[in-house]
Structure formats: C-alpha cells, structure tokens
Amino acid sequence: MTLFEAIILTVITASTPLLIAAVGELVVERAGVLNLGVEGMMIMGAAAGIAAAVVTGSSGLGVLAAIGAGMAMALVFAALTLGLAANQVAAGLALAIFGLGLSGVIGAPFVGVQRPGIGKVELPFLSEIPFLGPILFRQDPFVYASFALVAGVAWFLARSRAGLVLRACGENHASAHALGYPVLRIRLLAVLFGGACAGLAGAYLSLVYTPFWTSGMTAGRGWIALAIVVFASWLPWRAAVGAYLFGGVTILQLHAQSAGVPVAPQLLAALPYLITIVVLVLIMRIRRAGAGGGAAGPQSLGVPFVADR
Amino acid sequence: MTLSRRTLIAGAGALAGSAALPGAAQAQAPLNVGFILIGPVGDFGWSTMHDQGRRRMLEVLGNRVTATQVESVAPPDFDRVATQLARTGSRLIFTTSFSYFQPTLRVAQQLPNVMFESATGTSTTPNVAIYNARFYEGRYVQGVIAARKSRSKTIGYIASFPVPEVIHAINTVMRGAWSVDPAMRVRVIWAGAWFNPGREADAARALVDQGCDVICQHTDSPAPLQLANERGVFGFGQASDMTRFAPRAHLTSSVNNWGDYYVDRARAVIDGTWRPADTWGGLGSGMFRLAPFTNMSPEEVSEATRIRDALAAGTLQPFEGPITRQDGQLVIPAGQRLTDDQIRAQNYFYQGIDVAMP
Numbered sequence: 001m002t003l004f005e006a007i008i009l010t011v012i013t014a015s016t017p018l019l020i021a022a023v024g025e026l027v028v029e030r031a032g033v034l035n036l037g038v039e040g041m042m043i044m045g046a047a048a049g050i051a052a053a054v055v056t057g058s059s060g061l062g063v064l065a066a067i068g069a070g071m072a073m074a075l076v077f078a079a080l081t082l083g084l085a086a087n088q089v090a091a092g093l094a095l096a097i098f099g100l101g102l103s104g105v106i107g108a109p110f111v112g113v114q115r116p117g118i119g120k121v122e123l124p125f126l127s128e129i130p131f132l133g134p135i136l137f138r139q140d141p142f143v144y145a146s147f148a149l150v151a152g153v154a155w156f157l158a159r160s161r162a163g164l165v166l167r168a169c170g171e172n173h174a175s176a177h178a179l180g181y182p183v184l185r186i187r188l189l190a191v192l193f194g195g196a197c198a199g200l201a202g203a204y205l206s207l208v209y210t211p212f213w214t215s216g217m218t219a220g221r222g223w224i225a226l227a228i229v230v231f232a233s234w235l236p237w238r239a240a241v242g243a244y245l246f247g248g249v250t251i252l253q254l255h256a257q258s259a260g261v262p263v264a265p266q267l268l269a270a271l272p273y274l275i276t277i278v279v280l281v282l283i284m285r286i287r288r289a290g291a292g293g294g295a296a297g298p299q300s301l302g303v304p305f306v307a308d309r
Numbered sequence: 310m311t312l313s314r315r316t317l318i319a320g321a322g323a324l325a326g327s328a329a330l331p332g333a334a335q336a337q338a339p340l341n342v343g344f345i346l347i348g349p350v351g352d353f354g355w356s357t358m359h360d361q362g363r364r365r366m367l368e369v370l371g372n373r374v375t376a377t378q379v380e381s382v383a384p385p386d387f388d389r390v391a392t393q394l395a396r397t398g399s400r401l402i403f404t405t406s407f408s409y410f411q412p413t414l415r416v417a418q419q420l421p422n423v424m425f426e427s428a429t430g431t432s433t434t435p436n437v438a439i440y441n442a443r444f445y446e447g448r449y450v451q452g453v454i455a456a457r458k459s460r461s462k463t464i465g466y467i468a469s470f471p472v473p474e475v476i477h478a479i480n481t482v483m484r485g486a487w488s489v490d491p492a493m494r495v496r497v498i499w500a501g502a503w504f505n506p507g508r509e510a511d512a513a514r515a516l517v518d519q520g521c522d523v524i525c526q527h528t529d530s531p532a533p534l535q536l537a538n539e540r541g542v543f544g545f546g547q548a549s550d551m552t553r554f555a556p557r558a559h560l561t562s563s564v565n566n567w568g569d570y571y572v573d574r575a576r577a578v579i580d581g582t583w584r585p586a587d588t589w590g591g592l593g594s595g596m597f598r599l600a601p602f603t604n605m606s607p608e609e610v611s612e613a614t615r616i617r618d619a620l621a622a623g624t625l626q627p628f629e630g631p632i633t634r635q636d637g638q639l640v641i642p643a644g645q646r647l648t649d650d651q652i653r654a655q656n657y658f659y660q661g662i663d664v665a666m667p
Contacts, residue, residue, distance in 0.1 A: 003518055003519065006514075006518040007515075007518065010511060010514045010515065010518070013511075013514075014507070014511055104349065104351070107351070108351070111351040111353075112351075112353065112553070114535070114553070114554060117539075205507065209506075209507055209510065210506040210507060210509075210510050210530070210532040210535065210536075211535070212506075212531065212532075212535070212554070213351075214349065214351050214352055214353065214504075214506060214530060215349040215351050215381075216348075216349055216381065216504070217506050217507070217530075219502070219504075219505040219506070219507060219508070221507070250508070250511065251511055251515065254498050254508075254511055254512050254515040255515045255518070255519065257497065257498045257499060257515075257664065258465070258496045258497075258498050258512075258515050258516050258519050258521075259496075259519060260496070260663045260664045260665070262665045264667050266499075266501070266667065
C-alpha cells in the first residue's frame with residue numbers, strides 16, 4: 001500500500017461519520033426543521049451502540065441499538081418542537097447537552113470494556129481493481145452505507161414525489177398544509193430519519209473508529225456535521241464533498257506535521273475551518289453572479305408550524 | 310460524591326444553606342476537599358488517575374475527610390466552580406490541569422482561607438501549592454525501549470499542546486533513544502487536544518503510514534495504543550495501565566499515583582501544618598510508576614528495569630550534558646546538568662527531532 005492510498009483510506013474513515021450525520025440533518029432541514037442536537041443524538045448512538053454490542057455480543061444489534069437511540073432522542077426533540085411548537089434552536093441545543101450527559105450515564109458500566117471493531121468487507125472482483133479497488137471496495141460496511149445514503153437521499157429529494165412533498169414542507173409549510181399534506185407527520189418522519197443517521201454515525205465512532213466507550217468521544221463531530229449542511233447548501237452530493245474536504249484537510253494536516261512541513265501546527269489545525277469559510281464565500285459569489293451555486297436555506301427552516309383550525 | 314458541574318450549581322443553594330446552620334462548622338467536622346478535573350473521570354488517563362487519588366485519600370483518612378469532585382470543567386468555567394466549592398465548604402481544592410494554573414492564582418487571591426493545590430503549575434503563593442511528577446523519567450525509559458523495538462529507527466510522538474511539560478517529554482524520549490542508537494529519529498504530531506480519541510487515532514495512523522513503528526502518546530485516550538495494536542506496531546500507555554487495550558502492542562504505561570500525595574496534603578490541612586510547597590516527585594517518590602513491561606524479550610525487560618531503577622535512585626540523570634539543540638547549538642556541556650527550572654523552561658528541541666518547534 002502506498003502512502004497516498006493510506007492517506008485516502010484514513011480520510012475516508014475520518015469523513016464517514018461526518019457524512020452520515022450530515023446527510024441525516026440535511027433531510028431534517030429540507031423538511032423545515034432545524035435540529036442542532038446532532039451531537040447529542042450522535043453520542044447517544046455511540047453509547048447505546050457499544051453497550052448493546054457488548055451485552056449481546058453482536059455488532060449488528062449494536063448498530064440497531066445506536067439507530068434506535070438516535071431516533072429516541074429525535075423523538076424527544078420532535079415532541080418538543082413539533083408537538084409543542086417549542087423554539088427549535090433552544091430545543092436542539094438542549095438535546096445536545098442532554099445527550100452528552102445521558103450518554104455518560106448509559107456508558108458508565110462500559111468504561112474500559114472493549115471489543116474488536118467491525119472489520120472491512122471486501123467486495124469480490126471490484127476490490128481487485130488497481131488503486132480504486134482497495135480504496136473504494138475494501139471498506140467497512142458503514143462506508144458503503146454512507147455511499148448508499150448519499151445516493152438514496154439525492155434521488156429521494158430530487159426525483160421522488162415524497163421528496164418533493166418533503167421539500168414543500170420545508171419551503172412553505174402553510175402552502176403544503178393548504179394542499180392537504182400532513183406537514184407535522186412529514187416533519188416527524190424527517191426528524192426521526194435524521195436521528196437514525198446521527199445514531200448510526202455515533203455507532204461508527206464507538207464500534208469502528210475507536211472501538212471503546214469514553215464519555216465525550218464525539219468531540220464536536222456533530223457540530224461539524226451541522227456546518228457541513230450549510231456548506232453543502234442543502235445538496236446531498238455537495239455534503240459528501242464537504243465531509244470529505246473536512247476530513248481530508250484534517251488528515252492532511254496531521255501528515256504534513258509528521259513529515260516535518262515547517263508550518264505552525266496551530267495554523268494547520270485551523271485549516272479545515274479556513275477552507276470552509278473560503279468555500280462558503282466562493283459559493284455566495286457564484287450564487288450572486290446568477291450562475292447557480294445551489295439553494296439558499298429552505299424558507300420555512302426553523303419556523304414552528306401550528307395548523308390553524 | 311461525584312458531581313457534574315450542572316448538578317453542583319443546582320445543588321449549591323441547598324448546600325450553602327446547610328453550611329450556615331449552627332453547629333455545622335464545628336472543629337470535628339470532616340475536611341471537605343474539592344477536586345476540579347479537566348476531563349471526564351472515564352478518560353482512562355489523566356482525570357481517571359486523579360479520581361483514583363481522591364478515592365485513595367477517602368479510604369486512608371476515612372471520616373476525617375469528605376470530597377466534592379467536579380469533572381469536565383472547561384477553563385472558562387473554572388472561577389465559578391472553584392468559588393462554588395469554597396462557598397460550599399471546601400477548604401482544600403486540587404486544581405488538576407495546567408490550564409487552571411492562572412485561574413487558580415486569581416481565585417486563590419480572593420479566597421485567602423482556602424488552600425489550593427495546582428497540578429503542573431509553575432509557582433507558589435501563600436495559599437497555592439504546586440505539585441507534579443517527573444514523568445520525563447518514564448519518557449526516558451520509553452525512549453530506550455523504543456530504540457530497541459524500532460526497526461525503522463523512527464519513533465512517532467502524538468503531542469497535545471506545545472507547553473514545556475510536553476516539550477521536555479519529547480526531548481527525553483529522544484535522549485533515551487539516542488543513548489541506545491544515535492540513528493534514532495522522532496516525528497511529532499500535535500493533536501491540539503488532551504482528549505480527542507478520533508483525532509488521536511488519526512494522528513497515530515498518519516505516523517504509522519509514514520513509517521513510525523513505535524508510537525508514544527502525550528494525550529489521554531487509549532485510541533493511539535489501540536491503533537498501534539491494530540497496525541502491528543508498538544506503543545506506550547498514558548497515565549494508567551493500558552495493557553488491556555493493546556495486548557500485542559503495549560510495552561509499558563506510565564501510571565500516575567496521586568493518592569499518597571492527596572493523603573499527605575489533606576492530613577496537613579487537618580493538622581494545621583499545610584505549607585505552599587513545590588513538589589516534583591519522580592519514580593523514586595512513587596508519584597508515578599511504570600506498568601509491567603509487556604511484549605519485550607527478557608533481555609529488553611532487564612535493560613529497561615535497570616534503567617528505571619537507576620532513574621529512581623537518581624544515579625542516571627536524563628538531562629545530563631552534553632545536550633545539543635536541533636540547530637547544533639550546545640545547551641549544556643558534558644559534566645553539567647540542567648536545573649529543575651531549566652528543565653521546566655525548555656522551549657527547544659534536541660538533535661534528532663526533525664520537526665520545527667511550533
């Protein structure tokens with residue numbers, strides 16, 4: 001394996017949890033709901049995932065538990081913001097803090113317990129392709145899932161009728177309601193989907209990335225996922241670009257340091273953020289020049305919907 | 310009793326009320342000792358070991374002390390937490406991070422009746438003592454072992470922040486490695502965090518991909534060691550015995566032991582003999598020890614043991630001259646050694662470390 005291949009493999013590993021969580025949140029926001037609690041749902045997924053995997057001895061059940069935990073957290077958020085029309089920003093921040101605390105409680109008996117991580121799955125024939133094979137087709141199941149997720153969500157939002165309705169709810173919930181669509185039910189499903197993705201991303205951290213439990217192990221990745229959604233201007237394929245860019249810059253700066261590149265490590269550590277800002281500025285310029293550049297945020301994003309009677 | 314910051318603040322009113330009751334402040338009342346931790350007690354590293362020190366103190370002193378611990382306190386919250394602890398009756402407070410040192414000095418000035426103990430702080434005041442362990446002695450042993458184990462002659466070092474403690478530790482690994490083989494090199498990656506398991510693992514991956522086959526870590530999670538195990542290279546545990554995380558990769562761990570110190574200092578407050586001391590204990594004092602050597606040949610174990618014992622006895626000095634900087638400038642000639650203040654003030658790398666000083 002060449003150094004270049006090794007770097008790309010590490011970049012994929014670092015980017016996958018960001019991508020899975022970001023795509024989930026992207027769907028939520030496209031439905032018009034701003035859930036800032038990704039970090040909380042993610043870490044609950046990490047805790048529940050390793051807890052269930054250790055107790056049952058099955059990584060598969062661990063993944064299911066992680067998805068379930070993310071969805072349970074999302075349900076709490078939905079009850080507050082959709083059921084009670086509470087402020088979404090406040091509820092999301094509360095969810096993040098709640099998740100960080102509760103995951104510590106759930107994870108406490110599993111501190112120091114470790115189990116082998118989920119291994120790689122080689123796709124027959126495809127993994128034999130020179131260069132691309134080892135990078136794309138000798139990966140763990142989560143990486144394949146993230147590819148499928150991006151493709152599936154992109155197709156769903158752009159091509160399917162249900163996706164169109166979901167976007168309508170995000171753009172103008174009053175009109176969608178007037179047309180007879182169940183805005184709250186659609187948003188509930190979107191929020192649950194986002195929770196499932198965040199939980200899955202959490203499971204990746206505690207079952208593959210660093211296979212053990214410690215509290216606070218998401219270390220801000222949920223917040224980065226939120227940033228990626230904005231960076232992607234709410235387009236799934238662009239979220240993939242954003243996640244890989246972010247993961248890539250993080251890994252490259254580590255390699256640059258190790259190779260002795262004479263740049264201040266503090267500056268290298270800041271690179272991902274600088275690049276995000278530069279890309280956002282570029283996107284805004286392209287958009288202002290009228291050459292596309294993707295959508296602005298959904299019009300009804302963050303606005304609670306209360307059906308008038 | 311372990312509290313999170315939030316429950317502490319929520320319960321503070323109730324505690325403050327009870328402290329004001331007549332009779333609550335009798336002379337026989339147990340001493341309440343406060344502990345402020347930078348990370349979660351479940352980090353397997355730095356904060357875990359301070360937590361164990363607290364437990365040891367409670368075990369030895371029994372009903373003469375109580376303890377209140379607040380974990381994962383971000384430096385900006387420090388003042389509030391420290392003041393709250395003092396208000397709810399703590400008369401001795403251990404502040405266990407270099408990031409808390411300046412805030413500790415500030416708060417201590419406002420609370421002259423409370424004794425503070427700052428781990429890895431750099432100067433004392435009438436009510437602030439400082440304490441630390443000579444972890445560099447363990448780093449020297451790591452350097453020797455790494456030089457024996459490495460085939461690529463390249464050691465990887467995952468560093469947290471460019472503070473003197475970390476810089477002189479990197480230098481001592483180099484010293485230990487060069488004492489075996491002057492062809493050894495050290496590569497350094499700054500993780501920019503004390504605790505970020507994912508990034509620590511990524512840094513370890515980068516170092517292994519670039520040819521390092523022994524990984525030293527100056528961050529608190531077991532992730533780098535676990536990665537070393539997965540990739541078939543060697544590594545050292547940090548702060549606690551991390552053998553179980555890497556049965557094939559683990560060589561030894563530096564194991565912190567604050568318990569005896571906490572017992573002594575709490576007892577000094579109870580007896581009224583507390584003074585603002587500057588304590589810097591090495592292997593000989595028991596403030597830390599090395600976990601059993603694993604994955605090493607009997608000859609390697611006996612060499613490492615010999616060096617460890619020489620360091621503990623003080624017959625081997627890691628900072629004895631000649632010492633040469635990266636750029637070839639002589640720091641100290643043969644026959645002399647760096648003073649403690651010079652060790653603590655190191656802001657340069659030794660020869661053999663091929664990265665720029667940040």
